[in-house]
Amino acid sequence: MPPVVHNFNAGPSILPKEVFQEASESILNFNGTGLSILEIGHRTSLFQEVMDEAISLVKELMQLDADREVLFLHGGASTQFFQVPMNLLNDNEIAAYTDTGVWSTKAIKEAKHYGHVEVVCSSKDDGFLHLPKGFTVPKTAKYLHITTNNTIYGTQWQDLSPFYKTGVPLVADMSSDILSRSLDFNQFDLIYAGAQKNVGAAGVTLVVVNKNILGKVDRAIPTMLDYRNHIANGSMLNTPPVFAVYLCMLTLRWLKKVGGVTAIEKINDQKASLLYQTIDALPVFKTRVAREDRSKMNVCFVIDDPNLEKEFLETCKREGMVGVKGHRSSGGFRVSLYNALPLQSVEAITNLMKDFAQKKA
Numbered sequence: 135m136p137p138v139v140h141n142f143n144a145g146p147s148i149l150p151k152e153v154f155q156e157a158s159e160s161i162l163n164f165n166g167t168g169l170s171i172l173e174i175g176h177r178t179s180l181f182q183e184v185m186d187e188a189i190s191l192v193k194e195l196m197q198l199d200a201d202r203e204v205l206f207l208h209g210g211a212s213t214q215f216f217q218v219p220m221n222l223l224n225d226n227e228i229a230a231y232t233d234t235g236v237w238s239t240k241a242i243k244e245a246k247h248y249g250h251v252e253v254v255c256s257s258k259d260d261g262f263l264h265l266p267k268g269f270t271v272p273k274t275a276k277y278l279h280i281t282t283n284n285t286i287y288g289t290q291w292q293d294l295s296p297f298y299k300t301g302v303p304l305v306a307d308m309s310s311d312i313l314s315r316s317l318d319f320n321q322f323d324l325i326y327a328g329a330q331k332n333v334g335a336a337g338v339t340l341v342v343v344n345k346n347i348l349g350k351v352d353r354a355i356p357t358m359l360d361y362r363n364h365i366a367n368g369s370m371l372n373t374p375p376v377f378a379v380y381l382c383m384l385t386l387r388w389l390k391k392v393g394g395v396t397a398i399e400k401i402n403d404q405k406a407s408l409l410y411q412t413i414d415a416l417p418v419f420k421t422r423v424a425r426e427d428r429s430k431m432n433v434c435f436v437i438d439d440p441n442l443e444k445e446f447l448e449t450c451k452r453e454g455m456v457g458v459k460g461h462r463s464s465g466g467f468r469v470s471l472y473n474a475l476p477l478q479s480v481e482a483i484t485n486l487m488k489d490f491a492q493k494k495a
């Protein structure tokens with residue numbers, strides 16, 4: 135028997151046990167065919183069914199309108215940092231960006247290769263520990279780019295409605311909170327997410343795009359980077375990451391089975407409130423993140439005394455709590471509460487925190 139662990143990794147991260155079970159059976163014998171999922175052609179009906187189901191589950195779970203296209207692409211969310219402006223922005227045009235952390239800073243850097251970037255708000259000055267309030271998007275902007283959840287600093291826009299009313303297309307990096315809460319996904323013209331946090335395994339990026347915003351730039355776009363070619367080819371312009379798409383399909387099936395986005399949101403809310411309540415109640419732990427911007431996916435907190443910090447990490451390790459150490463750029467602790475993490479794991483770590491606080495009091 136493997137040891138009992140609680141997996142709080144930030145990404146790649148926990149997936150449902152039953153997904154691993156089914157995926158491992160499919161490596162040896164996919165759907166009773168005697169073939170491995172890893173050795174079937176992507177143009178076979180066997181795989182076509184996987185791709186079709188994955189796409190239709192995304193449409194169903196996100197309740198997408200008919201003009202939204204679903205793609206499973208290579209290259210990670212980081213490729214979307216440049217693929218988005220390449221497809222949407224001319225050299226002489228402006229794109230508006232919110233600057234709320236490491237990932238949005240990277241997105242801004244890449245967009246500058248393709249046109250003018252106007253940073254409409256930033257929380258860089260306080261180390262990205264809050265989300266900036268108030269911004270003005272130039273009327274001429276081709277789109278507004280936001281990062282819905284800032285994985286490294288543990289901030290998350292709780293009210294996205296101001297972004298829905300700017301009059302320009304809305305683009306969102308949702309890598310670390312996609313399908314974790316109910317949103318009106320049709321308010322977004324382009325959504326992208328590396329699958330490895332809430333949707334599946336590493337190796338594939340989910341893109342949802344409003345096809346009406348495409349085809350408006352002058353530049354020549356390489357075949358593999360033009361969204362329209364992927365749409366025209368049913369997300370199979372070349373060999374897709376077959377196994378990674380299959381894992382997404384299984385994870386999306388699981389999400390549908392547990393009741394979809396609204397059901398998982400309730401559990402995610404419970405997990406986040408239990409953890410934040412524990413942090414707030416115990417003087418030894420602190421979170422520096424502004425209360426109204428606290429992320430329900432990545433909870434960042436600290437202990438001021440470096441010796442105690444080290445001791446807490448060692449205690450976590452001993453008790454099978456994995457992935458509690460904060461990102462190398464922000465330190466402290468980060469506990470990720472993605473969809474597949476059960477409430478029991480949060481109960482386990484909060485109990486451990488209470489014990490630790492009592493012993494150190």
Ligand SMILES: *Cc1c(COP(=O)(O)O)cnc(C)c1O
Nearest residue numbers: 210211212237285307309310328
């Ligand atoms: C993890 C992450 C990325 C990077 O994803 P890759 O798939 O590794 O390129 C980008 N944005 C956010 C918000 C992330 O959490």
